[in-house]
Amino acid sequence: MGRMKQSKLFTKTRKDAPKDEVSKNAQLLLRAGYVHKEMAGVYSYLPLGFKVLKNIEAIVRDEMNMLGGQEGILSSLQDPDIWKKTGRWDGEADEVWLKTKLANDSELGLAFSHEEPWARVLSEHVSSYRDLPLYTYHFAPKFRNELRAKSGLMRGREFLMKDLYSFTKNEDDLNTFYEDVRVAYENIFRRVGIGNNTYFTYSSGGIFSKWSHEFQCVSDAGEDTIYIDTEKRIAINKEIYTDEVIQETGLEKDRLIEAKAIEVGNIFKLGTKYAEALGLTYKDEEGNENPVVMGSYGIGIGRLLGTVAEILSDEKGIVWPESIAPFKYHLVELSGGDEAVKERADALYQQMVERGIEVLYDDRDAHAGEKFADSDLMGIPYRIVVGKNSVGGVLEVVRRSTGETLSMSYDEVLGS
Amino acid sequence: MGRMKQSKLFTKTRKDAPKDEVSKNAQLLLRAGYVHKEMAGVYSYLPLGFKVLKNIEAIVRDEMNMLGGQEGILSSLQDPDIWKKTGRWDGEADEVWLKTKLANDSELGLAFSHEEPWARVLSEHVSSYRDLPLYTYHFAPKFRNELRAKSGLMRGREFLMKDLYSFTKNEDDLNTFYEDVRVAYENIFRRVGIGNNTYFTYSSGGIFSKWSHEFQCVSDAGEDTIYIDTEKRIAINKEIYTDEVIQETGLEKDRLIEAKAIEVGNIFKLGTKYAEALGLTYKDEEGNENPVVMGSYGIGIGRLLGTVAEILSDEKGIVWPESIAPFKYHLVELSGGDEAVKERADALYQQMVERGIEVLYDDRDAHAGEKFADSDLMGIPYRIVVGKNSVGGVLEVVRRSTGETLSMSYDEVLGS
Numbered sequence: 001m002g003r004m005k006q007s008k009l010f011t012k013t014r015k016d017a018p019k020d021e022v023s024k025n026a027q028l029l030l031r032a033g034y035v036h037k038e039m040a041g042v043y044s045y046l047p048l049g050f051k052v053l054k055n056i057e058a059i060v061r062d063e064m065n066m067l068g069g070q071e072g073i074l075s076s077l078q079d080p081d082i083w084k085k086t087g088r089w090d091g092e093a094d095e096v097w098l099k100t101k102l103a104n105d106s107e108l109g110l111a112f113s114h115e116e117p118w119a120r121v122l123s124e125h126v127s128s129y130r131d132l133p134l135y136t137y138h139f140a141p142k143f144r145n146e147l148r149a150k151s152g153l154m155r156g157r158e159f160l161m162k163d164l165y166s167f168t169k170n171e172d173d174l175n176t177f178y179e180d181v182r183v184a185y186e187n188i189f190r191r192v193g194i195g196n197n198t199y200f201t202y203s204s205g206g207i208f209s210k211w212s213h214e215f216q217c218v219s220d221a222g223e224d225t226i227y228i229d230t231e232k233r234i235a236i237n238k239e240i241y242t243d244e245v246i247q248e249t250g251l252e253k254d255r256l257i258e259a260k261a262i263e264v265g266n267i268f269k270l271g272t273k274y275a276e277a278l279g280l281t282y283k284d285e286e287g288n289e290n291p292v293v294m295g296s297y298g299i300g301i302g303r304l305l306g307t308v309a310e311i312l313s314d315e316k317g318i319v320w321p322e323s324i325a326p327f328k329y330h331l332v333e334l335s336g337g338d339e340a341v342k343e344r345a346d347a348l349y350q351q352m353v354e355r356g357i358e359v360l361y362d363d364r365d366a367h368a369g370e371k372f373a374d375s376d377l378m379g380i381p382y383r384i385v386v387g388k389n390s391v392g393g394v395l396e397v398v399r400r401s402t403g404e405t406l407s408m409s410y411d412e413v414l415g416s
Numbered sequence: 417m418g419r420m421k422q423s424k425l426f427t428k429t430r431k432d433a434p435k436d437e438v439s440k441n442a443q444l445l446l447r448a449g450y451v452h453k454e455m456a457g458v459y460s461y462l463p464l465g466f467k468v469l470k471n472i473e474a475i476v477r478d479e480m481n482m483l484g485g486q487e488g489i490l491s492s493l494q495d496p497d498i499w500k501k502t503g504r505w506d507g508e509a510d511e512v513w514l515k516t517k518l519a520n521d522s523e524l525g526l527a528f529s530h531e532e533p534w535a536r537v538l539s540e541h542v543s544s545y546r547d548l549p550l551y552t553y554h555f556a557p558k559f560r561n562e563l564r565a566k567s568g569l570m571r572g573r574e575f576l577m578k579d580l581y582s583f584t585k586n587e588d589d590l591n592t593f594y595e596d597v598r599v600a601y602e603n604i605f606r607r608v609g610i611g612n613n614t615y616f617t618y619s620s621g622g623i624f625s626k627w628s629h630e631f632q633c634v635s636d637a638g639e640d641t642i643y644i645d646t647e648k649r650i651a652i653n654k655e656i657y658t659d660e661v662i663q664e665t666g667l668e669k670d671r672l673i674e675a676k677a678i679e680v681g682n683i684f685k686l687g688t689k690y691a692e693a694l695g696l697t698y699k700d701e702e703g704n705e706n707p708v709v710m711g712s713y714g715i716g717i718g719r720l721l722g723t724v725a726e727i728l729s730d731e732k733g734i735v736w737p738e739s740i741a742p743f744k745y746h747l748v749e750l751s752g753g754d755e756a757v758k759e760r761a762d763a764l765y766q767q768m769v770e771r772g773i774e775v776l777y778d779d780r781d782a783h784a785g786e787k788f789a790d791s792d793l794m795g796i797p798y799r800i801v802v803g804k805n806s807v808g809g810v811l812e813v814v815r816r817s818t819g820e821t822l823s824m825s826y827d828e829v830l831g832s
Contacts (some may be wrong), residue, residue, distance in 0.1 A: 010550045011488055012541050036537045044490040044537065070426055073469075074460040076492070076557060077574045100514045100526065102573070103561050110526070121452045121460065126430050134426045141492060141557070145519050146615045157518070249509065
């Protein structure tokens, strides 16, 4: 579906977002018809939003495959047994779970993460050092019992997440892969258009490692506070912002700038905790059994979509980067009832379709003002207008991000 | 990921399926490493199974797009309000729901179907007869509180479903589209390899229409019983198998053959029930408000995968049709330590990779018997063996489905 006539698209834009929607990203996405709000913290994707989601997914998948990741998809329904083994079924963890019950009264969980199930799967397939290292990932829904859910797509009770897991023989191999993932994540955030705003950020670690790391995208809508060295492109999360940490990370206090930010990714060294609890071991070269060393690497795909909408937008609407836009071109016909103009626009659309160019064709019987307002709100990167004043041979193409008008030949557009 | 070295694939085959697994499809898929069983009725997809799932999804998506379907994805968490309006939250419906609770104690459901949420979404976008007809679909997980779950991938507590919904002005438009879907479904079952075994089957209807229709695939593992006219390729479900129905469907009792069958798809005319309950109306040419007429059309993607594994398999393992196989070729190297042979196999793999040919390369250091048994179990359509006796210029290619050996030139393989 690289092309579509807007008269056939079932979603409509609307002037106002629902009154209970306070977050800018959700307001814009709702008004432009990209998403539907099912309830607080739960959004459905309508055709345009679905296309953006899939485009982001494709970029993330590409980077995961280049890391050697093997894709699958694990279930949402979770067996309590494996979570009890790691101590994440009851107690503190209970606050985050959404749980459900079968007819026979046995309790199940809805996955809020997937360390335990992946470790169990691997325990059935890994036995020797020859099997390692290996990396698995999936795009799977996550469910969390959030108390507050007021940040639109940025904090959901249900959301799509890409989670990657590494399984290595030892800490050295983990550290090597961890650095590879850091680079892949930087590629992803650059490719979806927020690379300049996103910082590698020290955050609280766990039993195994001193720190974990987040990728924090600067935005007033963020729920986190970070301290940034803009030159080194490194930051520290407020949670661990102490003189000691500043020193240990090699940063200087008076060069750090405070900012609100959205956590768009995180990477953790997990050590052997999960492997030990779930019997995930391998035999080394000497024949000894060792627990596998794990790492986990997450990116919320819906949150990333929301972050781009939040950051790359202006008073008129969304400004999608070309890499993830639902279409590259928005072809707008302004015939005002003039059949010759309509035919010219129809013909151009047909030519674009034949060449496989991504285009949304606004063929609706509507006023110019309405069409332009919708186009700005929807945020497709290049707008081509075919109207009464369009001169043959040259197309006026407006770039959404800057508003500048480019004069392009048919060949330039059709060759793209 | 159109190619892979088997030494890198994290899944291993196994001789025996878990003892509690009684269904043939799940036994085969578990033994071949395609899926992991999380619990009764809940399966996760590992890399090979994930590839088959995505191949089936691509075929279904292609047919949905040709029908004019617009793809999105609605949430799993469900707002009780819309289901209360149609009477499907409590009472009888309660048996099928898996429900959960938020921290604030409010109850939510996990989608067992999506008529209500799609009708609500559409009620925000449809207002005029000019907006209709329109068709929406998604691939979304479904959750059901199944009492029994012993048929492997064929009856799940969590499963991926493609559901398509039609929204039309009147019954005539519904009937026209219903016939189009019937053809699309026949295409799908043919394309995934079970067309010959699958019958258009009359089944019980509802308030609105006398009958609904199922697509039933003949198999001893089926949970349904149908009566088939093999010539007309039409069947009647036992549930409604009466003299009256036989007569009304134009069939003849003594031509009908009883068989067990798996329901791989179903199509329903819903009428205006959901639209009326959820305020989904349109203004007609005369300015009158009318409820939208709906239809719903489902295919369980996981069940379809399980059905193919159940039906297209022999005593050695699975026999995937080329259209949905994880790879087209299984390249098996039998060097037995002979470096020259190994190099020849490596070179062929490299050439196949460069041409974008789908190939799994068994480069493992293992005995011929083990490699052949794994290959038969995994069921990739064409096996190419490179061993000591392989003569230069000619490749021996064994077709999994028939066991016949084809002599093919390198060019024939590389050109494919």
